[in-house]
Amino acid sequence: MTTETTKLKMKVWFALAALGLAAFLATTGGRALAARWLRSLRVQKVQAVNVDLTAFSDPNANPALHQMVAAMISDKVNITANEKDQPADDAAAAGRLAGFQVRLLKARKDAPKLVVTGQHAVRVNVDRARLQEIIKAAGHPEIVLPDSIEGSAFTVQLPRMVHARYGNCPTPVTATNAIASQVIETPSSGTEYADCIRLNEGPSPIVGVPAGLDIAKLAEIGLQVAGMTPSQADDFFHTVDWKSTLTLSVPRRLRSFEQVKIAGVPGTLLTLSGRRGPGYTLLWAKDGITYALIGYGDASRAVALGDSLQ
């Protein structure tokens, strides 16, 4: 009898507790508290700077190099500036918004769609142990980071840039359809986006590096992660200002890499082998402005297109 009474009491207590919980969750405050508690059970990650993926990315792309470098330095990235992007009607309007003279492809007769990306800035405090491990993993056990860099600040300011899009380009990539395209592996028709050209131009990022930290080496590791061989990554940095590469989302499937002359300055032509993404990326810098020309068509036309900039 006593056992039966105890069992009954237990059932009543359970029922009351369940009712109490249901009543608590029925209130807005209760649900908010429950949501807060559930969130506390997972590590809240600070998102990397919200650069507009549509302008930089394609189904073949890695994250932008500065995001990769920041992630190597620490798992906590603080966003200190994150302006919105703005469309512009013409080169003059884009230039006024961006703060530099915008140059467009004379070889293209069609009018481009212009977007001025907002200014972005991130600050990362160096986690020395993490970084040391990554450098070791990258095959450089001989590099020993000084203790003094622990906690010191690494900052990247990405100035406003102009993105010009010509022709019929693929739908802007979202995280979902990027993953879907990776899984489904749908080959593009080859000619569907043949006239698509993207031109990105803007000043080099402003980078604040603590003494003793070789960011160029980290950027080189990032390029290797993206698919370049160590010698390609090394050559790449001999032709391109490494700071200018920080805004690039480095393609995953690199077929070849060559140095070219463009508008009287040295440039770098990356030919890509991805079935879905662009066919080439041409990079060069002139008069303090960095240019990236990304095309889906024939790579042999890239230099001529770049030369037509005015």
Add this chain to the structure above:
Amino acid sequence: MAGITFREAARKRILWTALIAGAGFLMVFGVGLHLQIADFRASTPAFVRYQILSGMLMVGLYTVDLLAVVMTILTCVDTLAGEISSGTIQAIAMKPMGRWQILIGKWLGFAGMLAVYVTMMFGGTIAVVQSVAGMTPQHPLRGALLVFLECLIALSVCFMFGTWFSTLTNGVIVLGLHGLAFMGGWLEQMSGFTEGERLSLAGTVVSLLMPTEAVWRRAAFEMESPLAGSLPQFAIFSDVSLPSPAMIGYAVFYLVIVLSVAIYHFQQRDL
């Protein structure tokens, strides 16, 4: 009671057979690792080699983790449930000790056995990787302790349901719960692709019912190389929706509650 349980497990050759199976695993793992290294080309960048080997180490440790949890469930599933249904528990209960002492004693015996198993398997895997590839995971002790905690949770759940149900039903429930946790963990991992909060939340809620997989994912985070964690294309267990220290606190709380319920119900029920 703990000693008796340990000796019984040894007598039933549970520990030995588990260790022999474990030795087989280590041998296959070692051969696989050796072949992988032999297949590296001279042009393979150092960090790619490192990440591949690091990935293999994590796969090895994940296998150890799965083996440890499944071994825990298989070995403990018959302990209380079987003894109650066969009536052998009455002979034990006749001894001058409280029922809670019987349960805790058995629990400690199994915990000791699991500690030996996890130590040997974890140590073995790390030793194989160290000797073949010359690398070690980050924070191996933290990882091993978290895997041990995961086993203790499965053990306690097994004991709790063992006080209610028959051996087979108990096994089905505990394995089913672990399967649920496994699915929840991977749902969270998948949520990283689309940054889907609802999917991640579903995984978090499932981990409240059975926190074993969440504890493993924290262990994986502790042991994985930071490069793998920060560059998801190289990570097998990337730190998407990473369980926080508060989750580990919840897992410990869960263990205590489940064990308390097991003791309470074992004391209340008719034998």
